[in-house]
Every structure is written in structure tokens, then in C-alpha cells.
Amino acid sequence: MMFRHRFDLPLVEDATGRFLIWIMAVMVYLGIVALAGALVLAGMASRWENGLTGRLTVQISPQPDTPGRGSDPEMVAPLVQRTEVALALLRATPGVLRAEPVTAATTHKLLEPWLGTALLDDLPLPALIDVQVAPGSDPEVPALADRLARSVAGAHLDNHAAWLDDLRRLARTVQLVALAVVVLVGTAALVAVVFAVRTGLAIHSPVVELLHIMGASDRYVARQFQAHVVGLALRGGMVGLALGLATLGLLDRATGEAAAGMLPVMALPPPQWLALPAVPLVAAALAAVTARWTVLRVLAALP
Amino acid sequence: MIRFDNIGLRYGSGPEVLSRVNFTLKPGSFHFLTGASGAGKSSLLRLMYLGLRPTSGTITLFGRDVATLKRADLPALRRQMGVVFQDFRLLDHLSALDNVALPLRMAGTAEAEIREHVVELLEWVGLGAHLEAKPPTLSGGQQQRVAIARSVINRPRLLLADEPTGNVDDSIGMRLLYLFEELNKLGTTVMIATHNEGLISRFPHPRLHLDRGTLTVIPAEASVAAAMTAVASGLPAVLAGSLTGGGWPP
Numbered sequence A: 001m002m003f004r005h006r007f008d009l010p011l012v013e014d015a016t017g018r019f020l021i022w023i024m025a026v027m028v029y030l031g032i033v034a035l036a037g038a039l040v041l042a043g044m045a046s047r048w049e050n051g052l053t054g055r056l057t058v059q060i061s062p063q064p065d066t067p068g069r070g071s072d073p074e075m076v077a078p079l080v081q082r083t084e085v086a087l088a089l090l091r092a093t094p095g096v097l098r099a100e101p102v103t104a105a106t107t108h109k110l111l112e113p114w115l116g117t118a119l120l121d122d123l124p125l126p127a128l129i130d131v132q133v134a135p136g137s138d139p140e141v142p143a144l145a146d147r148l149a150r151s152v153a154g155a156h157l158d159n160h161a162a163w164l165d166d167l168r169r170l171a172r173t174v175q176l177v178a179l180a181v182v183v184l185v186g187t188a189a190l191v192a193v194v195f196a197v198r199t200g201l202a203i204h205s206p207v208v209e210l211l212h213i214m215g216a217s218d219r220y221v222a223r224q225f226q227a228h229v230v231g232l233a234l235r236g237g238m239v240g241l242a243l244g245l246a247t248l249g250l251l252d253r254a255t256g257e258a259a260a261g262m263l264p265v266m267a268l269p270p271p272q273w274l275a276l277p278a279v280p281l282v283a284a285a286l287a288a289v290t291a292r293w294t295v296l297r298v299l300a301a302l303p
Numbered sequence B: 001m002i003r004f005d006n007i008g009l010r011y012g013s014g015p016e017v018l019s020r021v022n023f024t025l026k027p028g029s030f031h032f033l034t035g036a037s038g039a040g041k042s043s044l045l046r047l048m049y050l051g052l053r054p055t056s057g058t059i060t061l062f063g064r065d066v067a068t069l070k071r072a073d074l075p076a077l078r079r080q081m082g083v084v085f086q087d088f089r090l091l092d093h094l095s096a097l098d099n100v101a102l103p104l105r106m107a108g109t110a111e112a113e114i115r116e117h118v119v120e121l122l123e124w125v126g127l128g129a130h131l132e133a134k135p136p137t138l139s140g141g142q143q144q145r146v147a148i149a150r151s152v153i154n155r156p157r158l159l160l161a162d163e164p165t166g167n168v169d170d171s172i173g174m175r176l177l178y179l180f181e182e183l184n185k186l187g188t189t190v191m192i193a194t195h196n197e198g199l200i201s202r203f204p205h206p207r208l209h210l211d212r213g214t215l216t217v218i219p220a221e222a223s224v225a226a227a228m229t230a231v232a233s234g235l236p237a238v239l240a241g242s243l244t245g246g247g248w249p250p
């Protein structure tokens, strides 16, 4: 047995405490999955931010029909020519480090899996320019976007800001939901601890009285319950940890197989894996504090 | 050591179980508490070990007025007392060794020291072969000795025993009383509640007699003292027997 502790109270023989193992297992399981999710999302958001901010994409549509500009497809310069104009403009802009067209071959390769080769050949594809700006020059982006749109028909500058904002909002929402779940389950688990301890005190009141008569302090009695609850919580926590890690492992493999290369950011960096075993420890510590507080409060109310 | 002044006790709104009880126990004294069943002996002991508060009157324990004690003061006072309950109140899930060790563990004694003292005492009461036995596997007499060992393990200043000879025949009863006498010689103040008049008439100790809640103090009589000297001549042999463990019935 991992916890060979000699209890003065025959708590181990109670069935009341046994369901604590299960509620603790559920709490730790959800805590682990939620924590892993929150960590993965936080990591993903920061990687997207670092990877994409400083990068811009200019997209030039083959057949611009911007209303209000009175443009007629016949009167617009060919795509290749407009791309050259846009490239020149970009390269002349201070703060732009690099501006390279994405070759048609690359575009085709990106789209092929979705559209197939037959369709792609006939499809009028936009020209793409990959732009790298000096870090910190983001404030000038709106001006650049405006200038591009006026100089080159059909040109559109995408700085991914809106997309990143959405991602950040998503990450934050998921984190809040995870936190809410953990707080709810945690509260339920701690209420269960209070209930189990109160039941234990009631069932064993003759023994508790005996211990007091023999000179036990309230804290001595509290330690008995505390040690018992920690034992149950850790046992439940191990079950929750094992199930949680198994779930994460399965998810990791599933994402790895289904979208190799596309979702490499889903993986949790190694140092953060170390945070997961802390979940059952934190849960056990909270359970211990709750048990202690409950016992002391109940006993203090005795004459 | 302990002093009762005009103590009255009721359970709830029931009749008065004790009324106007007065007595003083001097340090190192030995008293019997006698009276018919239902006379209030257990209630009086309960007042002494602070398991109950009086309805009226003042109890002074180790020089302190019990009414002024706070909950936090109780453990320190109770650790100076040993109590033998009529029904033993051993913890069935613990070995004899762990049962006897309880008062020491509460006092925070080091584990090595605990084991040494407990084994020594259990051997002394003739239970050296039953250290790891759980109480339900022990006979009534053996359980009684575990309970007594537990009550004396921390060398209490005050020992309270409620009918410690109640469930055993007179020969075991005699041996247990000699055990308390030994303790008393070491300085412990002893009070033993019993309704076994025949047994205690052979010991030269004053009696507190309860009759329907009223207490009378009966000094040790010369005749009892005379009877005692006759018994006392056999005492060392009995105690020597208990020391080797051979004197106790299983």
C-alpha cells in the first residue's frame, strides 16, 4: 500500500470516503485536460502571433470588379503587370524587408488537394505576394494598404490582424470555459470533502470523544481526517492523472496522424508537461485544507 | 488535586443525578467511589475527566476552576489524567500496542520511545505475547488489562477507573486493584468506582459513597486496615507473578 498510515479513527473502513476517490479522479481528469488545453492554446496563440505579425500577404485578384471605381475588366492591366507594380511599390516602402511573389506553382500545390489539377488549370487564381516588414512597423500597415489599393486595381493587403484577433478571442474563451469547468468540478469535490468529513465525524463521534478525553487536541483529530482525505485524494488523483495523460496521448496521436504538419502547434512543449502532475497534488492539498477546516469548525462548535 | 464544591448535575431537564456533592482528593490519595447501580458514579467520573460540565457548583482541577477553562486548555489537563472506562473503549481496528500508545502519540512522544515503553508495560501486565492482537481477539480480562495499560502509560497524576473489576471474577479483580495500588505508590492520585463491596472491604482506603445523588465520605476503617495487613503479606508474590506474566489468566 502506498499510504501505510495508522489512523486512530477507523476511517478506512468507511464507505462514505470511497466516493471521494472517484470525485477526485474526475476533478483531476478534467483539471488535466483543461490545463493541457489552456496551455496548448496559449502556446498556439503566441506562436501564431510571433509567426504572423511582421508577415503580410498581398493578394491581387485576376478580375477586380470593385464597385464605385467604374472598373471594367477589359480596361484593367493584366495580372502579371499589376503584380510588378505592386512589387515595386512594396519594395520602395520603408520598413519592408522583403517582398516576393508566391509562384503559380506554389499556389497550385497549396490548392491542389482541395480542387484537383483539372479545375485548377481553368481557374483564375489571384497573385500572392509574401511581404516581410521590419518588426514594430505595424502602425504603417493601414497607410500601405490604402496606397496599394489605390495604385493597383484588385490589390488587397492582409495583415492577419483580424484573424489573429479571432484566434486570441477563441483561445481566451476556451480558457475561460476550461477554468469554469475546473472551478465547478473543484467546488463540487470540495463540498464532497466537507460532506465526507462531517459524516465521518458523526459516525465516529464516540471515538472522537474518546480521543479528546485521552488528551487529543482538535488539531490532532483534524490531522487524522486530513491524512485520510489526502490519501483518498491522491489515489483518486493518480487515476485522474493516468486517464488524463492517456486522453492527451490519444489526442496528440490523432492530430499527428490526421494533420501531420498542419497542426504541429498542438503539441505541448516538454516543460509544460511537467505542470500536469501538479494537478493531483494541488487537488490533494486543497482537499487537505478543506478537511482540516471542516474538522476544526465542527469541533470548535462542541462544548 | 481535585475539589468538588456543591456540585449539582442534571441531564437536560431530567431529575438531579448529583446534588450538593462536596469532596476533596489530596495528591497521592486513593479513594473508592461506591454506590448502587444508577447512583451517579459514572456521572461523577465524567465530571472529573471533563466529559461533562456540572449544572451547579464549582469543580477545581489541578488548581484551576473548570468553569473558566477554554476548549484549548482541555488537552493539556486531560493528558495528566488516565481513565479506565467501564466498557474499555478500546479501538478495535488497532493492535493492543497501538491502543496503549495512543496517549503517548497525542503527547508527541518519539516513536522509538513509545514502542519501548508500551512493550514494557504490556509485558508487565502479562500481554507480552499479544502485542499485535486486535481487541476483538482478546478475552474480556485481557481487554481490561489493555485498557488499564492505556490509562497508565503516560504516568498520569490522576487515575479514574469506572468499574474496572465489573466484568471479571474476584481473583482478577484483586490483581487489578493491586495494580492500582502500585501506581498509587508511585504518586498517582487514584479514584476507583465500583459496586463490589466485598472486594474493596479488603483495602484500607476511604470511600466516597453515593446514594441517589448524595455523597457521603466514609474514612478508612481500622477493621479494614487490619484485614489489609493480612492480604498485604501475599502481595509481593502476586505482583511478582504479574511481572513475569505468569500470574494472569488468559
Ligand SMILES: Nc1ncnc2c1ncn2[C@@H]1O[C@H](COP(=O)(O)OP(=O)(O)O)[C@@H](O)[C@H]1O
Binding pocket: B011, B014, B017, B035, B036, B037, B038, B039, B040, B041, B042, B043, B044
Ligand atoms: N447521558 C445520560 N443522559 C441522561 N441520563 C443519564 C445519562 N447518563 C446517566 N444518566 C442517568 O443518571 C443516573 C446516574 O447514572 P450513572 O452516572 O451512570 O450511575 P452509575 O454509574 O452509578 O450506575 C441514572 O439514573 C442514569 O439513568
Ligand SMILES: [Mg+2]
Binding pocket: B041, B042, B043, B086, B162
Ligand atoms: Mg456506571
